[in-house]
Amino acid sequence: DQQVKQNSPSLSVQEGRISILNCDYTNSMFDYFLWYKKYPAEGPTFLISISSIKDKNEDGRFTVFLNKSAKHLSLHIVPSQPGDSAVYFCAASVTSSNTGKLIFGQGTTLQVKP
């Protein structure tokens, strides 16, 4: 029973264009969402997060949108750069547990072509 799903295993985008990565979740208790970026042979690194009290959070070229009614979030990267090529993981948590336990999606591989 996968509570966080990333239905697109891969995405290819031209440099300079927008990359949109999608994530769906099923557990309505989730109230904090994160995106992690992972390069080969490295661990995931934190990218951006959003609390359920917001519907948008922006950090430079990265923006995360949250649609609670649809249980859907997305990560927008504008403009996309070749260095953004990596695997992107969506993750969700229940903050009241205060354990930091994250439920991850299976990742989307982004390729940004020069």
Added chain:
Amino acid sequence: DTAVSQTPKYLVTQMGNDKSIKCEQNLGHDTMYWYKQDSKKFLKIMFSYNNKELIINETVPNRFSPKSPDKAHLNLHINSLELGDSAVYFCASSQATGRSRSPLHFGNGTRLTVT
């Protein structure tokens, strides 16, 4: 300086052996975790320790035993290794900040191959 370091990076061993993976964090975080990334690329939590106390223990075979000698270290010992244990194991840490918690910082993973 590496914030979360795991050793070894690669581990190849035979079925039935016992092996350990070590993890250390120098971030001063109060909580450490072990995650497993299986062949389908899902990252799944296994264990978590907060100040040396076990707080998360997912449905993991008893052959897996975490040990936290202090809050900066969390080791993972695996007995009687099986083929299905082959995966990448990630250590992570985080810190409580008031009512919230910092994002997890991950190590670079240990790729375990059981033959």
